[in-house]
Amino acid sequence: MADIKPNLKFVKQIISAGGCSLKKCYQCATCAVVCKLSPDDKPFPRKEMINAQWGLKDKLVSDPDIWLCHQCSDCTAYCPRGAKPGEVIGAIRKLSIAHYAFPKFLAMMVGQIKYLPLLIAFPVLVLLAVLAATGHLNIPPGEIVFGHFLPHTHIDAIFIPVAMFATLVFAGGVIRFWKSLQTQCNGKCEKGGLIPSPSSIIPVILEILAHSRFNKCEVNKGRALAHIGVLYGFIGLAITTALAVFYLYILGQHSPYPQLSPLKIIGNVSGIMLLIGITLMVINRFKVKVKASIGSYFDWLFIGVIYVVVLSGLLAEITRLANIAILAYPIYFIHLVSVFFLFFYAPYSKLAHVVYRTIALVYAKQIQR
Ligand code: SF4
Ligand code: SF4
Incomplete structure (x- = not known):
């Protein structure tokens, strides 16, 4: 854990891309349990919520699970904290599209x-x-x-x-x-x-x-x-x-x-x-x-x-x-x-x-x- 450095700039980007409820998450894992699309092995979206709170950009943009999520919002409806994990993952997908596209200024626009x-x-x-x-x-x-x-x-x-x-x-x-x-x-x-x-x-x-x-x-x-x-x-x-x-x-x-x-x-x-x-x-x-x-x-x-x-x-x-x-x-x-x-x-x-x-x-x- 000591090696992980939070990337606050990316946290802010997730928030402004639509994941504004990100910080409400307290890691209860209800979302990963209710998600019907999540596999038993390393289920999503809880781990993505943790990575998003730390702003771990490299992990998130190369995470296949953000795309296995189909934004059905079951997790968002059941989240006891109103952290809207479905929306947060949607925001990460948007940033991931911008990350892989070029030229970057068009993605930003x-x-x-x-x-x-x-x-x-x-x-x-x-x-x-x-x-x-x-x-x-x-x-x-x-x-x-x-x-x-x-x-x-x-x-x-x-x-x-x-x-x-x-x-x-x-x-x-x-x-x-x-x-x-x-x-x-x-x-x-x-x-x-x-x-x-x-x-x-x-x-x-x-x-x-x-x-x-x-x-x-x-x-x-x-x-x-x-x-x-x-x-x-x-x-x-x-x-x-x-x-x-x-x-x-x-x-x-x-x-x-x-x-x-x-x-x-x-x-x-x-x-x-x-x-x-x-x-x-x-x-x-x-x-x-x-x-x-x-x-x-x-x-x-x-x-x-x-x-x-x-x-x-x-x-x-x-x-x-x-x-x-x-x-x-x-x-x-x-x-x-x-x-x-x-x-x-x-x-x-x-x-x-x-x-x-x-x-x-x-x-x-x-x-x-
Ligand atoms: S997003 Fe909500 S349901 Fe998922 S771990 Fe965080 S608080 Fe729990
Ligand atoms: S929005 Fe995504 S993570 Fe949430 S329940 Fe639906 S598929 Fe699973």
Whole structure:
């Protein structure tokens, strides 16, 4: 114990990231007992609460257990001290995402509301600059065709680099995260480093698709259904994007596509699924706010961006069909800004939990935790 030095700066960071009740914990371990997702061997979240009170940053950001927690809030509801361990672990996850992301200033900006206007300004200016440079800074006359406003070649020129940037940042973060997880192996990792194996990856993917861990939650039971809506909405939109590439570059067909084409049906159903999922998430947060919490700015930023992406997408479609050009094109512009925002800042936002939690689950499976 004599060698452990408290890191008060990190304690303060946890507190300001949403773990403000951290100091109330008196180590009774009720949380570790009631948590249905915690293993018997070295259960969480009590040990994370101790590490958080000491500000042991290295231990916390390389702790796979912070990702095995699904923030169901059972521990928070039963904590006799109101220390809200579920929220504290959520705050540590946020700091862990920022720790592995680069450049760091973007992670810092995504975590603070005062930078939101600047973060929005970036995609707005990029899109306006492309529209201005290509002479498209106006409402095109005639039938509403979004391709007349911003041709697909311009869309590709903007969004392919955005996707590449996010992928690179994620790749760097994942490599560093995987390495740091192995510092906590306790002799369970192979010499020369642990390599993720299909026998760990496949069951984890099936578990995520079924949301079986979420279903063990009690206090926040509705969370699983809401989360499933969001997950499958995203999967559907990814399929829609792949179909759009296929229609355009393989079949040579340009939008707008007929409403009954598979692309449109899958896209619209996925958008509605995402909208229902995210709305259930909001309802759920308010339903359990007395026992748990309604979440931090980090959580609400993600919810807000999803709303703007989905609503602007659906409204752009509706106003296009209603032939209201004065609304359709500006709403389509907002849609593009929100999609840019979602993907460009994904490695720094709550969306990154999809990646880090999957990696942590694979690691846990591999070391049989
Ligand atoms: S967080 Fe609450 S339940 Fe868990 S050890 Fe601390 S006081 Fe006990
Ligand atoms: S929030 Fe839920 S999963 Fe996370 S530690 Fe608490 S009880 Fe366990």
